[in-house]
Amino acid sequence: MPNIEPRENILTLYTNIKTIIDTSKEQATIQLNNTMVLSYWDIGRELKEEILKEKRATYGKEVVKKISEKRLLAYGRGYSRSNLEIMMKLYTFFDKEICTTLSHKFSWSHFVKFIKVKDELKRNLYIIMSSRYKAKAKK
Numbered sequence: 001m002p003n004i005e006p007r008e009n010i011l012t013l014y015t016n017i018k019t020i021i022d023t024s025k026e027q028a029t030i031q032l033n034n035t036m037v038l039s040y041w042d043i044g045r046e047l048k049e050e051i052l053k054e055k056r057a058t059y060g061k062e063v064v065k066k067i068s069e070k071r072l073l074a075y076g077r078g079y080s081r082s083n084l085e086i087m088m089k090l091y092t093f094f095d096k097e098i099c100t101t102l103s104h105k106f107s108w109s110h111f112v113k114f115i116k117v118k119d120e121l122k123r124n125l126y127i128i129m130s131s132r133y134k135a136k137a138k139k
Helices: 007-054 057-075 081-093 096-103 109-118 120-139
Strands: none
Touching: 007 057, 007 081, 007 109, 057 081, 057 109, 081 109, 109 120
């Protein structure tokens, strides 16, 4: 008969492996989200700088529309005109350093909600309160 370890050792091993897998998945998700948010910030910067260079609102709308049409075909709905406009607001509202810090805590969906808050003070308060709520929820 084979030498079978006591059940407690198997349960401990199972729990340890589960923790490793869950932690790895969580870290990968955070890294992916961070990369995505920073990519969107860079896209917003590129668009905003191109539009500001021309100093014409109609030119800006046309650029965003054309880029959106081409990106939708290549990458799908994540690059709609409204999403590109949100990316420009992301660039306008947040430093890249702040984006980097916040993207470790919040998803792109959170940023979209933050950007919709027009008043900067209210937006910052919303971010702070959301951070505290997330921290409490993890405990």
